[in-house]
Amino acid sequence: MSWIKTFAAQYASGLLNDESPDCKNFLSKLNLDHPALSWRRCGAMSQTGLADGQALMSPAPLSACADGAFAAFQYLASHSVAEKSLPVHSIRGSILLGERAQYTGWTRAGDVTLGSACRLLECADGYLAINLPRDEDWPLAQAWLEHELSGWDEVAELIRNKNSEKLIGRARELGLAVSTAEPLFNTGSLPVLDSLEESLRHEKKTAPLVIDLSVLWAGPLAASLLQHAGARVIKVESEQRLDGAREGNKEFYEMLNQGKETLLLDLKSKSGITALSKLIQQADIVIESSRPRALKQLGIDADQCVANNPEMVWLSITAYGRQEPNANWIGFGDDVGVAAGLSTMLQELTGETIFCGDAIADPLTGVHAALYAYHQHLSGNGGVLDVAMHAVVRHCIESAVVGESEYAAWSAIANADAEDLYALREVYAGVEEAGAQTEKILNEFNLS
């Protein structure tokens, strides 16, 4: 069991692919917690389990992977002299997992997610995670099941005797976030980082300019962490469709988007699209979380942008990767966690049909994506970073084997722990209304 105490640091070192004494020394000083303790102390444990049952351990060292990924990010940030907006050393990666539900006050509900939009339901040959967070999803679900729907009971009834393969196929065609609990394995792997020793010696002194087109949680979180490390972040939203998270919990939105400048563009107009293209060409890092075809339909092509500016890092966050056919599949944090196998693992270990954490793939992806983007930026070589939420969760699951005996031991460690939960990230800047800096940015970057 001794390896497990230093698991988070090992995970960090594995991600960085860096054996230098400097890196080892940095990571060993962080004193990261045992995976069972960080799972409990970040709040994720109380977010996992039946509503009237015990809080449950994760079936993989997810919180320690988040700690490790963030530790690796901290190591890179420690080499940059850019002014940090938040002492990066004061944060732990695992706190990101529990953050949202601590703001919203949501509580665990077993086979219903904390946000209540997603359910685990039984079909003829297994379980499906069905996520219907958008109002528009209910009409789509009616087309999916070829039946009018008045609520979840009917969905459960209609899928009970149907086969998962056909259900999943139709759901994907419709753009519904539906996944099977049996894990998928075809989303490719995460980028492998080259050792940065060389480039860190020729440190990049300036803070990167990040253009953040992403919405909801994973992408904005990656941008937020880059902002903590000194990046200038411009959050770009379309006048036709603001970040939906603005309508969610206000404090959580502020924490996630604090300190970012906000630019609003009319992406139905030629001038708006031209302004966006021009701005992107000046970015060091672009973050987006749309399906590849969405920006292509606007005439913006990631590969072309990187070809025009070979130092540009294009961080593409998707549910299942940019490759066809996965590129067209919709997924959110909860259903993607299920698709990676977390609920099947929990079922094997606990006998319960439940979700693991709160939209777990989102914060796990956010922290890994920030590391990859920052690393690639420091290396001086741009490129399109294909970070699939599914691949991130698979990577975390495959980082350690948690059998029945480890699971029982970890549960005991967490249940015996009486420490306070980790403190949430500090809120240090406000959030202005959408588009508050539009004029300023249009002028500064010569976009009009």
Next chain:
Amino acid sequence: MSGMILKLGAKLQSAVCDTQIMVLTAPKTELDLRCGGVPMYVAGEDSVEGDANESLMTETLTGKRYVDADESMEFLCTKGGAGGLSLGDLPLEIKQPKALPSSD
């Protein structure tokens, strides 16, 4: 007027291009739904033949929703193609996106 009653969730195929759509909402009356000016047919059933009307080859985009003027019917384009959608000769329009979810 030729036409058919469209079932919720039915998949329709264009006779003149790759376009495929799925029925999200439709009134329960016979509809003359066309792509490129030629009536569409239910995928998997006998195809329809006809010559495309060049002025209606206005293309469909994968992932977009198409509606008539009063939004009494709505279709999701599951596969884009060269033909445009119309009800008789009246073109259908792309529906503007709704707000994103506030949480997932």
